[in-house]
Amino acid sequence: MEPRPAGARSEHLFRDARRVIPGGVNSPVRAFGAVGGTPRFMARGEGAFLEDVDGVRYLDYVQSWGALLFGHARREIVAAAVEAAGRGTSFGAPTENEVRLAEEIVLDVPGVDMVRLVSSGTEAA
Structure with missing residues (x-):
């Protein structure tokens, strides 16, 4: 089964993105490099x-790679x-x-006595 080609707006956004974002996306995983084609640009x-x-x-x-345990836009x-x-x-x-x-977290996770809440660094420039 052949994948559905990207729509016209995704194609247009990908062209625009390649002018201002290296590879046209902000993560190599989103680039579709391993599978070919144009990434689909999501709206909602x-x-x-x-x-x-x-x-x-x-x-x-x-x-979102596991971050959305409850799905998108849960009221x-x-x-x-x-x-x-x-x-x-x-x-x-x-x-x-x-x-x-x-x-x-300390109450719910056995063996954890203290925690430090920090960013992951993946959002760093």
Whole structure:
């Protein structure tokens, strides 16, 4: 079975992206180099599904490499994120929420007595 070719908007965005992003994507995994073709540019996700800029719907087996355990745009998660962002997004100082999260992790993970919450570095420039 031949894969469906990328739609016109994905093709156009990929051309634009190659002018300003090395390889046209921000991750070598997204480049389709090993399989050929044009990456599909996504417009939205809901639950276990994605829709690309050309209106094609996909079952998302990747789920952002495991980060989306509850799927895309789950209402209660979006509402909690909006509510939290309304209080401020980054302070560069300790917060009560990080203490409470660390307490939950220590309580729920056997053998873990302390945690440090840090970024992974994958988002570094």
